[in-house]
Amino acid sequence: MADMHAIRVTVNGLPYEATVESRLLLADFLRDHLGLVGTHLGCEHGVCGACTVILNGRTVRSCLVFAVQADGAQIMTVEGLARDSQFHPLQEAFRDKQGLQCGFCTPGMLMRAYEFLQENPNPTEEEIREAIAGNLCRCTGYQFIVEAIQDAAARMAVASR
Amino acid sequence: MKPAAFTYFAPSSLDQAVSLLADHAPEAKPLAGGQSLIPLINFRLAESRYLIDLNRISELSYIREADGTIAIGAMTRQFEAERSELVSRTIPLLTEALRFTGHPTIRHRGTVGGALAHADPAAELPAVAVALGAELVARGPAGTRTIPAGEFFLGPLSTALAPDELLVEVRIPQLPPRAGWAFLELSRRHGDFAIVGVAAVITLAPDGRVERASLALCGAGPKPVRASRAEAALAGASPSQERFREAGEIAAQEIDPDSDLHASAYYRRRVATVLVRRALAEAHRRATEGR
Known part of the structure; x- marks a missing residue:
């Protein structure tokens, strides 16, 4: 049996609820579950920085955080930079x-x-x-x-x- | 790669975490900031059936003064310690070393306790703990015990912690008066692991001689290496560039570096010679100029 957990996160101001397996990386959750493929996954071990997102106000590597750990968090991804189709x-x-x-x-x-x-x-x-x-x-x-x-x-x- | 499956617990208190770990050790691993453990899990080099996430335990995150030491909760984020006014006033060697500990993005998540318990021989914080004579507080089902830093690190990624024990606090003595410090490191890129790093503290006697010197190196052996013979050669000496150079040469003979992709053992010894000399000179300058 997969180890499943219900989580709620806010990403770029929008609330999401999901049930995720504990081993799911936050980066894969953003990309595969929410379709926010702006966050790129390069090395998957915290060296390249491509997957950097802002978690509760601070940058983190989303390949070094499990999605389940982000339960309750505010997340900003690259998709959240532009406002009203105006580039940052x-x-x-x-x-x-x-x-x-x-x-x-x-x-x-x-x-x-x-x-x-x-x-x-x-x-x-x-x-x-x-x-x-x-x-x-x-x-x-x-x-x-x-x-x-x-x-x-x-x-x-x-x-x- | 992607992690193998595991069962995840996120206790909200230390008591719960200790009892979960006791129930599931040795197949359980505590998860602190995850900046070293999650890469190993992603590579499937570390596989634990149970992960006990300590990130929801707010009682493990604090920095406070206690009996002449600074007590830092194991889950205190590295960037919090780096920015702490109390830390920079009382143990500035730690502040200086933290700037070399990964990148800001890593330090946002990485914890002080995690870097110590992970015991990477190239990591900065274990060397700082050894140089400053820190004590590590462990808690397990049998209770709490205190382990001197010199006895805590056993080898690469190996510590005196039992499988059912958690590191809960590190206690670092405040720098005494007339003490100066320096942390120097050589790495290929700022924030990478040290090829060699040196933590140095010099305490001067009132007459200006060296009362005591502490030297610990990272990237210099299977665990942080205390350069005790170099320390002994400095004790009671009149500080000079010549003494510092000799201490560097002695320290380079005390370390036990490996050759790897990044540097040969020979090169690491040469770098250690120079970094120890420079670190001692900087520590002495700060001791005489009153920081």
């Missing part, structure tokens, strides 16, 4: 600065950068590089990602003025 300034900056190539790492990069810019709205290049050290990108060499985050910081500063 971070998304615009990634697009304009070509902060992505294949796009696989992008959801994790965006969620980590979203959190980081809230803590540090005016970061140096060095601070950005350290902030995203837990997110691997195999295409860009990081330079355009760093520039995109700097650009997003500037856009967000203007927007909040």
